[in-house]
Amino acid sequence: MSAPTFPTYSAEHLHTVTMRIWQGLGGPPEEARLLADHLVAANLAGHDSHGVGLLQDYATGVREGGIALGRRPEIVADTGVVVTFDAGSGLGQVAAHDAMAVGIERARQHGAAVVALRRSHHVGRIGHWAEQCAAAGFSSLHLVSVPGDRLVAPFGGTDARFGTNPFCAAFPRPGADPILADFATSRLALGKMRVAHNSGVQAPAGTLLDAQGRPTTDPGAMFEDPRGALLTTGEHKGSAMAVLFELFAGAMAGGGITDQESSTSTLGIMNAMFSLVVDPAAFGTTDAQEQAEVFLRWVTDSPPAEGVEQVLLPGEPERRSRERRTAEGIPIDPNTWQQILDAGASAGLDPADLVP
Ligand SMILES: NC(=O)c1ccc[n+]([C@@H]2O[C@H](COP(=O)([O-])OP(=O)(O)OC[C@H]3O[C@@H](n4cnc5c(N)ncnc54)[C@H](O)[C@@H]3O)[C@@H](O)[C@H]2O)c1
Numbered sequence: 001m002s003a004p005t006f007p008t009y010s011a012e013h014l015h016t017v018t019m020r021i022w023q024g025l026g027g028p029p030e031e032a033r034l035l036a037d038h039l040v041a042a043n044l045a046g047h048d049s050h051g052v053g054l055l056q057d058y059a060t061g062v063r064e065g066g067i068a069l070g071r072r073p074e075i076v077a078d079t080g081v082v083v084t085f086d087a088g089s090g091l092g093q094v095a096a097h098d099a100m101a102v103g104i105e106r107a108r109q110h111g112a113a114v115v116a117l118r119r120s121h122h123v124g125r126i127g128h129w130a131e132q133c134a135a136a137g138f139s140s141l142h143l144v145s146v147p148g149d150r151l152v153a154p155f156g157g158t159d160a161r162f163g164t165n166p167f168c169a170a171f172p173r174p175g176a177d178p179i180l181a182d183f184a185t186s187r188l189a190l191g192k193m194r195v196a197h198n199s200g201v202q203a204p205a206g207t208l209l210d211a212q213g214r215p216t217t218d219p220g221a222m223f224e225d226p227r228g229a230l231l232t233t234g235e236h237k238g239s240a241m242a243v244l245f246e247l248f249a250g251a252m253a254g255g256g257i258t259d260q261e262s263s264t265s266t267l268g269i270m271n272a273m274f275s276l277v278v279d280p281a282a283f284g285t286t287d288a289q290e291q292a293e294v295f296l297r298w299v300t301d302s303p304p305a306e307g308v309e310q311v312l313l314p315g316e317p318e319r320r321s322r323e324r325r326t327a328e329g330i331p332i333d334p335n336t337w338q339q340i341l342d343a344g345a346s347a348g349l350d351p352a353d354l355v356p
Pocket of ligand 1: 050122145146164166180182187188
């Protein structure tokens with residue numbers, strides 16, 4: 001999906017726009033700041049599907065009651081090592097931030113912690129939460145489900161039965177960005193389909209079914225009623241992962257599962273997240289970082305295949321994007337920018353005040 005060239009906006013401007021819109025909608029300043037930090041960081045990382053383009057959906061979430069403004073998550077079960085939070089439909093960017101802060105604290109005390117987050121509105125780009133753990137020196141992994149959001153067909157099926165259930169894991173490196181794997185178990189995240197649809201480009205073959213269960217490349221299939229279905233990444237493997245994430249984060253940790261009833265009654269995008277936060281020092285290894293660096297060099301030294309410039313490590317594309325977009329600005333397509341202005345108008349702001 002090669003993207004056309006779009007106008008660019010600075011990270012600072014998009015941060016200010018996000019904070020103003022969120023506060024205009026009635027969100028407290030700290031909540032607006034955590035949201036702006038998250039959305040702009042997603043754009044900087046190159047994941048526009050999880051950036052400021054979500055503001056319109058989130059504004060709708062506030063209006064329709066899917067997001068409870070100003071709500072912080074509450075601990076509902078606590079064994080010391082296993083902590084379960086109920087976000088009460090609060091903003092995911094606040095709920096996940098608070099849950100990870102406690103996970104880090106508990107991992108510091110016990111060597112590791114398991115944190116479950118339930119009834120949270122969309123937690124956005126999962127890599128952000130792994131980066132929060134990595135910045136404190138902790139490894140983490142995150143298994144996420146999207147209860148009630150029927151978007152993805154199971155391997156061999158013809159209609160959507162679960163969400164894009166993402167996986168994320170990060171390994172911290174002192175003085176450098178962490179090694180970070182962060183992806184949906186669908187071949188493409190829904191947000192990427194939205195970006196393709198807004199930009200007027202076709203989806204790659206093998207990523208989509210239409211509402212009749214037939215293969216298509218029209219991303220519009222996901223934005224029509226009845227809706228089509230995304231296909232899983234790695235065929236049966238992504239499908240198996242998505243099922244297990246729903247069982248861990250949804251069934252076991254109480255985040256709720258996707259079925260006929262939840263998919264008709266759920267307001268907005270909800271997430272359940274199962275996180276494991278680990279202190280690398282807990283294993284007693286003294287050369288973990290050296291071992292890691294030797295292995296990472298071994299991996300990137302693989303001779304590149306034809307047409308590939310260099311073998312990259314997970315997290316490297318995001319690091320490069322951050323560097324480039326910090327210098328050059330963040331491109332936003334005109335449809336998405338209009339949606340941001342509309343979100344601003346719904347928050348009582350004059351669109352002229354949101355233009356740089
Ligand atoms: N909150 C939710 O419900 C939800 C659901 C689905 C996805 N998401 C988010 O959507 C975002 C995008 O997901 P996606 O599936 O489109 O991601 P993607 O397909 O762009 O994959 C990104 C991952 O692959 C790595 N990667 C990319 N190219 C690489 C290369 N050449 N070598 C090594 N590693 C490479 C990246 O570093 C990153 O870890 C993620 O941040 C995810 O957390 C959120």
